[in-house]
Each structure stands twice: as C-alpha cells, then as structure tokens.
Amino acid sequence: MSAINVKALTYQNVRRFLNSFDTVLTDCDGVLWMHMTPLPHSADVINLFRRLGKQVFYVTNNSTKTRNDLVEKCRTLKFEATKNDILCTAHLSACYLQSLNFRKKVYIIGSEAIAKELEQADISYCGLGPDPINQNNPYSVFEKDPEVAAVIVGFDEHFSYPKMVKAATYLNDVSVHFIGTNTDERFPVSNDVVIPGTGSLVRCIESCSERKAVIMGKPDNYMAKMLMERSNVDPQRTLMIGDRCNTDILFGTHCGFMTLLVLTGVTALSDVERWKQSERQEERNLVPNYYIDALGDLLPYLKE
Ligand code: PLP
C-alpha cells in the first residue's frame, strides 16, 4: 500500500488514475456530506463520474435510513441517485433474512428504517421504541415471543438494559439469527463529546449473548457480495472512496478495489503515516492507495 497524494501527481497522471476505474463506490457521511450539509463540489464530482459513464454506488453504514430516505437525501443535496444505486445496512439486513427464506419475526434493537425495510420484504418484527426499566420488575423478566427467530442490532437512541435482556435471551437459542448492521465505534463529532456508535451497541449484545453477529456494513464483505450479485462490477476497475480507514478503506482492500481516502471525515493523515510504518499487516491494510484533502478537489481534473 502506498498512500499517494493525488494532488502531488501531474495532471496527466491524475487523468490516468481517473481513467483506471469504471465503477465507484462512495461512502456518504464524511465524503459527500456532513449530516445535512453537502461538502463543496462533491455532488459535481459524483455527477460528472456518472456523466463520464462510470457506475456509482452509495455505500453507507448508517442504519437509520432506508434506501428511499437516502435517494431523497441525495436528491435534496443534488447528488443524482436511484434506489438501485444505494447500499445501506437497514436494507441489507432485510436482504440477508430474505436470502435465508426467513418467515418468522425479528426482534429489533434499532430504528424505524430497519422496520420499514423489513416491511418491504414482508418480514414481521417487534421491539421498536423505548423500553424503560420497570421498577416493579427490576430483572426485566419478560414474556418471550415464540415467533422471534432473529435479532437485528442497529443504531438505537433508546438502547437500554431491558433491550439487552431481551436480545441476549432470544440469542440464547443458537438457532436465532444474529445480525449487526455495522461496527463503527463512534460518531465523528467536532467537540469534546464522545458519541458511541452502533458498533458499541453490537459489541454489547455480542458480549452478553456470548455470540458473534453477522455484520452487514463495511468492512465486512456482505455489501460487496450483494453488489456483485446485482451488478456487473470488475473489482480491478473499481474505486472505493471513504473517510474512515477501518471501515471504508479496509472494505476496499478486502474486496480488491482501488482505494481513495478523503480527509474531510474521521481518519487523519497522521494515522495513515503511522500505519504505513507498522509491522502489523492489519494496520498496513488500512493504508489507502490514494488520498486527497476533499472529494471536490477532483473537479478540475474531470472537466475537459
Ligand atoms: N451510523 C449512523 C447511525 C450514522 O448516523 C452515520 C453517519 O451519519 C454512520 C453510521 C456512518 O455512515 P457512513 O458509512 O455513510 O459514513
């Protein structure tokens, strides 16, 4: 792995790099936008990629959005997108259960988006919303729903001890499927507050259930497997763009894609420099092929 600064290349070499792929997978938050704010010229770059005939897929670990939500968000922020261009973890969780021919009920720790994607796949569910500790029943004894045969853990702002009790109890039966949407440990925030991400919730349920979840998001391969099944993608001519090396870049490395890190999100260049020198292969796998300050900086090279 090399970590070449795109802006240190000659114009001709950047053009050669841009011609070396015809499929683009782009992470969303930190590359295209920050929450609801689009990053400057990211939309121009993505839309130009499409105009140049490249297929573009939006690949996000965010489990709080359905594919429809993301199409709408893309359109609001001026990114061209259709539903088939979106790979998100709420949708993939439903696809995974469909691929198992799952006919029973899911206990959800997560948000409405997971419920909506399950509904579209005709899969029933329970467990949404707050589940506060019952002071009269402090051990949270509950009546098990005999129909539950899967547990999905995604981002849940109502995560609670009673939810842990329920998830771990269902998962005590080894035939119950265990799905984690993603493993991002924290959300990137600019101040001193640490906001635990979905990965922290998944690890919590893994710990109390003594099981390992099947992970839908980056860096695990399920996203790529789904993409390959649905689309014609040549890994050697595919570029993965991301802002977080332990999800996006590792995913790209696992799948044999070229990787481009943008420095508008989670990973700093100093982290990359440290991993480049590391003796450990796991750390060297986090090093991208290329990096650039911001995706929008590619715009001048894409215009004739
Ligand atoms: N999970 C949640 C709940 C989020 O809100 C976000 C970002 O907004 C993410 C994960 C990370 O998303 P991405 O993979 O697009 O960076």
Ligand code: CA
């Ligand atoms: Ca990101």
